Amino acid sequence: MAAYPPVSGKPVFRFAPSPNGRLHLGHALSALTNAALAQRFGGRLLLRIEDIDLGRCRPDYIDGILADLDWLGIRFEQPVRRQSEHFDDYAGALASLQKQGLVYPCFCSRQEIKTAVAAREGEVGGTWPVDPDGAPLYPGSCKRLDEARTAGRVAAGEPHVLRLDMMRAAALIGDGAGYELFDGEGRRRFVLAHPARWGDVVLARRDVPTSYHLAVVVDDALQGVTHVVRGKDLEAATDIHVVLQRLLGLPTPLYHFHELLIDEDGRKLAKSRSSQSLAELRARGFSAAAIRQRLGFA
Template sequence: MTKPVFRFAPSPNGRLHLGHAYSALLNADFARRFEGRLLLRIEDIDITRCRPEFEEAIYEDLAWLGLRWEEPVRRQSEHFGDYRAAFRTLKGRGVAYPCFCSRKDIAEAVACREAETGRAWPHDPDGAPLYPGTCRNLSAVEIEPRIAAGERHAWRFDMAALKKLLPGPHGYHRFDCDGHEERMAADPWRWGDAVIVRKDTPTSYHLSVVVDDTLQGVTHVVRGQDLEAATDLHVLLQVLLGLPTPLYHHHGLVLDPEGDKLAKSRQSQALAELRAAGATPQAIRQRLGF
């Protein structure tokens, strides 16, 4: 019988905090409980923010917590070819188009639409305004010279085309601590024409994580509730690429005293700081309920 495969997949763009520790420990706990395997993946597609010293710190922090994982560790920056191949498949199915818009362009277009209609523009689950479709219907005659000239561009899903091609319904199964499963509906359309290849790298979080989970044989994805809505897009990508859909478990988030989720961008207290202040791995585990 094939063993379940779990993975913890941090980004080396800052030091790990208690929220990361909880997710890593929960993955390890599930792997132990289900007699499965635990993998570590370094999600470093953002080559401008990810740094080697933060990657080394991830290994140090996780080892300090007493965690062990299988080798070798998959580093996304070493596998851009896998993501390019997956994107070629998507592009070949006619469900993606290049987008030359900047954030400022999008904000101005949304403001114009709101002024014209007198209604608030819809937003995606992460709170960003839905893409207004500025580049959706550009012709090849317009697109090709701009790309040939090196104009920076992302690639977006054409959700209208996708809805015709794969109307659904789409869904996945989530699992709980006892292994019970429940069917969940996925609604990728609420994301609008989401970016699937960024301007600065030949992939996106959504595309790379789906490809990685398949190539690594991941069967159970355990991650925070802040990524639950993204599963809509991941399920759609899995269907488009003919990939298996893992089981999912989205855990509660560790919050700061103000009730906000911990985040590197807000300089949440790092595990290294807690360690320097005298915290022990046992104390961290107990604090997090392990």
């Protein structure tokens, strides 16, 4: 993997949407927060298109993202980085982790994992732990398979994912790993990471050769990002990012997590629930100024 660029002396912020749907008010809040903080701290503002999932991401959604951001009046430096054009960078990072003996193939289907978790719960007579997103931790069924047999299954093309051995990774980086939070005034405080609560996360799949977690830490480093501003729903995932940054010898940016917008049902806005898009609001006659005012950026 190419070395990340030298520090320019200016803070570097980025907004990084995925083109698997149209932007909604939650995205507008995140983009406007990045722009406001970049301006406040005299920093640069980058746009990154996170389109590693080629099965769900579409060119027309990219066009929509660019149109929505232009309508909001947010200007980004060029060129715009598209993750789908940089799979070699992520492959290099994955290879580095594999050389450290931190990655293993997992052949378990979702149903097999569910069955294994149920069996473990029966053995211990309690509830199996879940990660911060509410998914059961992977029980490690494939973690200690015979290496020769495993290699044969991979070579034969058997479907599998690649997982990070989190216990081994955490032991390698040692205690005390974490990151700094910053607020709107530039004040900082240190937060200790707790990566074990995520278990052995997936780093790559056959159809998507890198995970969000791996791609984002590589991109932030290669783009020289110093300040990551994103929603509170991604705060816990920073545990994983800190581990990967340490293992790959990459810098850890400063982080700021803004509040989420909630719908009438008390759930965060999301493309998966077809939350009203900026395009729909625009079609109804809302102006960019009205959206800015609604979100506190008048």
